[in-house]
Amino acid sequence: MAHRTESHRTTSLEKRPALIQRSEIIPLFNPDDPKRPFIMVRVRIEKGMLYIQSQERRLSLTSKGARLKAEYDLKVIWVNDMLDDESGGMRNCFVVMAPEKSYILQAESHRAKIEWIQTTAIAISQALRFRGSYRPSAWKRLDDLQRWLGTREVDYTFQNGSERYKGAVYTGKWTAAMPHTCGTMKWPNGDVYKGEFDYGKFQGTGTMVWASDKQYRSYVGSWQGGAIEGHGEMTYVNRDMYTGWWHSGKRHGHGRMEYKGTHSVYIGAWKDDLRCGYGVFEDGQRHEKYIGMWSNDKYNGPGILITSQQTLYTCNFENGSMKSLNELASIPHDLKWDPLFQCSVIWLERQATFRTPPGGPAGTATAQERLHKLLQHTHSCPLLDDEPFESEEEDFEEGEEGDMTTSPVLERVCEKCHSYMGMEEECVSCKVQSWKATTHPIGMLIDYLTKCFVETYNGLGTHKYLLPYATAELNSLVFRLHETIRKYCPEVVTCDDSAHMSPARRISLLAPMPRHKLVRRAISNNIAGKGEGGQLDPSWLYPVLLPHLYPTLFLMYRENHADEDRKLDSILDRFGTKTEEELARLFDIHSEYELWTTLREKSSGGFGSVFADAVVCFQKIGACATPIEKLLCVRTVCEEIAKVKEKFSGGGKDDVNPTTPPGMLAFVVIKARVHYLESERSYIHDFTGKTFLTSKYSYLLTLLQNCFDLMKSISIHSVSG
Numbered sequence: 109m110a111h112r113t114e115s116h117r118t119t120s121l122e123k124r125p126a127l128i129q130r131s132e133i134i135p136l137f138n139p140d141d142p143k144r145p146f147i148m149v150r151v152r153i154e155k156g157m158l159y160i161q162s163q164e165r166r167l168s169l170t171s172k173g174a175r176l177k178a179e180y181d182l183k184v185i186w187v188n189d190m191l192d193d194e195s196g197g198m199r200n201c202f203v204v205m206a207p208e209k210s211y212i213l214q215a216e217s218h219r220a221k222i223e224w225i226q227t228t229a230i231a232i233s234q235a236l237r238f239r240g241s242y243r244p245s246a247w248k249r250l251d252d253l254q255r256w257l258g259t260r261e262v263d264y265t266f267q268n269g270s271e272r273y274k275g276a277v278y279t280g281k282w283t284a285a286m287p288h289t290c291g292t293m294k295w296p297n298g299d300v301y302k303g304e305f306d307y308g309k310f311q312g313t314g315t316m317v318w319a320s321d322k323q324y325r326s327y328v329g330s331w332q333g334g335a336i337e338g339h340g341e342m343t344y345v346n347r348d349m350y351t352g353w354w355h356s357g358k359r360h361g362h363g364r365m366e367y368k369g370t371h372s373v374y375i376g377a378w379k380d381d382l383r384c385g386y387g388v389f390e391d392g393q394r395h396e397k398y399i400g401m402w403s404n405d406k407y408n409g410p411g412i413l414i415t416s417q418q419t420l421y422t423c424n425f426e427n428g429s430m431k432s433l434n435e436l437a438s439i440p441h442d443l444k445w446d447p448l449f450q451c452s453v454i455w456l457e458r459q460a461t462f463r464t465p466p467g468g469p470a471g472t473a474t475a476q477e478r479l480h481k482l483l484q485h486t487h488s489c490p491l492l493d494d495e496p497f498e499s500e501e502e503d504f505e506e507g508e509e510g511d512m513t514t515s516p517v518l519e520r521v522c523e524k525c526h527s528y529m530g531m532e533e534e535c536v537s538c539k540v541q542s543w544k545a546t547t548h549p550i551g552m553l554i555d556y557l558t559k560c561f562v563e564t565y566n567g568l569g570t571h572k573y574l575l576p577y578a579t580a581e582l583n584s585l586v587f588r589l590h591e592t593i594r595k596y597c598p599e600v601v602t603c604d605d606s607a608h609m610s611p612a613r614r615i616s617l618l619a620p621m622p623r624h625k626l627v628r629r630a631i632s633n634n635i636a637g638k639g640e641g642g643q644l645d646p647s648w649l650y651p652v653l654l655p656h657l658y659p660t661l662f663l664m665y666r667e668n669h670a671d672e673d674r675k676l677d678s679i680l681d682r683f684g685t686k687t688e689e690e691l692a693r694l695f696d697i698h699s700e701y702e703l704w705t706t707l708r709e710k711s712s713g714g715f716g717s718v719f720a721d722a723v724v725c726f727q728k729i730g731a732c733a734t735p736i737e738k739l740l741c742v743r744t745v746c747e748e749i750a751k752v753k754e755k756f757s758g759g760g761k762d763d764v765n766p767t768t769p770p771g772m773l774a775f776v777v778i779k780a781r782v783h784y785l786e787s788e789r790s791y792i793h794d795f796t797g798k799t800f801l802t803s804k805y806s807y808l809l810t811l812l813q814n815c816f817d818l819m820k821s822i823s824i825h826s827v828s829g
Contacts (some may be wrong), residue, residue: 128231137212156235180206182235183262186285187228205285259283309334353451362448377447386443388564397568420573441584452553456596558656566660572667590646651734658733665787672786679823683778695771722748726780735792739808770814
């Protein structure tokens with residue numbers, strides 16, 4: 109048995125082809141000496157190595173008096189044909205490419221050139237151990253073999269060919285003897301780059317760590333042409349951190365700089381590594397905040413200064429010095445965060461915007477692959493949840509059409525995705541859903557706008573006099589964001605049946621709000637009303653932005669309406685000391701004699717117990733972030749009051765009609781004891797949207813205002829009486 113096994117091994121070794129070997133003296137193109145463009149060199153292929161050695165001491169490719177002597181592992185060698193036009197009219201030329209140098213060789217004839225290319229390619233395939241690729245029967249044409257050898261993954265240590273990569277060890281993929289797609293570069297001094305390459309240059313997304321640099325420590329972000337370009341995050345040696353846009357290795361565009369040593373933060377515009385344009389600076393040493401214009405890294409132009417004593421100054425600066433006080437020239441809203449919009453537009457206009465995140469295929473991915481990769485990296489993606497979407501009957505009004513299937517599997521989510529091959533033709537639902545990923549320009553723009561707003565008016569910037577500036581800025585951001593989306597994603601804001609997506613579904617995918625059917629109906633019927641040209645009103649973005657901005661924004665409303673809130677709270681406290689029957693008489697609830705008598709006879713838990721559900725609903729108003737949700741809480745309270753009237757009076761169901769008595773609503777408000785109600789009312793009024801305020805739900809805000817006015821009026825009369 110052992111003899112048969114040994115015989116079988118011997119037979120297998122005999123069938124294995126011998127390694128390709130070839131040695132010949134042929135001309136090599138010498139660009140250093142125009143008088144003698146070619147020198148004779150011996151090219152030898154042997155044992156997986158390529159040797160090139162000049163036969164003449166003079167007129168060589170190296171320094172004077174030295175011979176050309178180069179040897180390479182065939183794993184890092186590429187060979188390719190050269191047309192006569194590419195070789196400057198010289199015939200029968202082919203090129204041998206090594207990682208740091210290329211050699212143009214000339215064969216005796218066209219047949220000899222093909223033989224050299226075939227021999228070298230087969231020897232390379234043997235070195236790479238491509239099974240079967242070295243057998244002539246395995247490939248019909250030379251192009252097939254070249255395609256197999258085009259991209260490979262090998263390790264290589266750079267010598268002297270590139271000053272930037274001198275001594276560096278590269279591990280990753282190669283194409284045409286250059287690092288390509290993705291890999292890792294390590295230098296002897298400890299520097300490391302890991303990311304994407306494009307024919308020998310850093311291109312795409314990559315991470316660079318400097319071990320011995322005096323300024324930089326690490327960078328994670330975009331590269332182009334070997335330089336830092338696009339969006340990225342830089343950490344400095346002194347632990348300062350910059351996150352934002354770059355151009356040619358310099359901070360340029362919108363960015364956020366955190367100064368660890370002084371505990372200061374700047375967020376705004378940059379130009380050539382200097383703060384220039386509109387920006388916000390929170391000085392951790394002086395405990396001051398400046399909101400305004402900059403030039404050459406100094407305050408320059410109109411701005412707002414908030415001191416540590418919470419004193420607000422409107423002033424003008426010139427080269428860092430205050431020139432005038434309380435004479436604020438208005439800053440055009442177009443200048444606020446303008447670089448942020450410009451950078452996002454640039455990324456929207458580039459195909460590279462939709463490249464896959466780090467670790468995925470770079471450059472060669474189709475639009476469909478990029479979209480699916482982008483969706484896979486989306487956080488909180490309903491398309492990837494284990495649970496399917498709720499049924500259309502639950503979520504939408506009657507007659508409203510849905511666009512998504514209920515399958516949780518990505519490949520089965522939308523059949524239209526499989527028929528579209530371009531990003532501009534992808535289905536609306538997938539496009540809106542991809543905005544949740546910060547790798548998408550729209551998603552990144554929304555994320556940055558919310559962060560800019562919060563950092564501007566949070567902390568030291570929380571001041572009651574800033575509320576008009578904040579509301580005006582938010583409305584400006586909503587309008588500019590709407591215009592950007594309308595230009596680059598017009599099908600998203602078009603109220604057209606051809607969009608294959610209802611407005612409610614469109615917004616609910618993007619807005620971080622509960623998917624309650626009442627919320628969706630309100631959005632679909634009101635916020636998503638048609639504007640000019642059959643497009644959505646800009647206020648459709650309020651439910652998208654406000655949940656992120658609500659804590660900061662509502663704090664300013666509380667500061668601005670502190671006196672009104674205090675007065676209303678005192679009124680509620682005064683009414684809270686009265687009995688339920690006294691409140692019923694004050695608010696004229698007992699005028700409905702039959703209802704009042706029935707409530708007293710049938711209610712075992714007291715008059716207030718029958719309104720317990722309405723009280724609980726109204727207490728939820730403070731937990732809602734968007735004005736629509738707050739108004740719908742009022743609507744639910746009205747529904748509960750209607751249920752009480754139906755139960756105890758025996759009448760028909762009064763489903764949320766505008767004639768809900770303000771007295772009954774006031775009774776519920778007093779029992780709920782919710783604070784900051786004047787701030788809530790003002791917040792709802794400012795950010796509900798014109799389309800909503802002119803709809804059938806507009807009475808809710810009026811009813812709430814009438815309720816407050818009634819309580820104030822009765823309070824005044826009861827005190828005077």
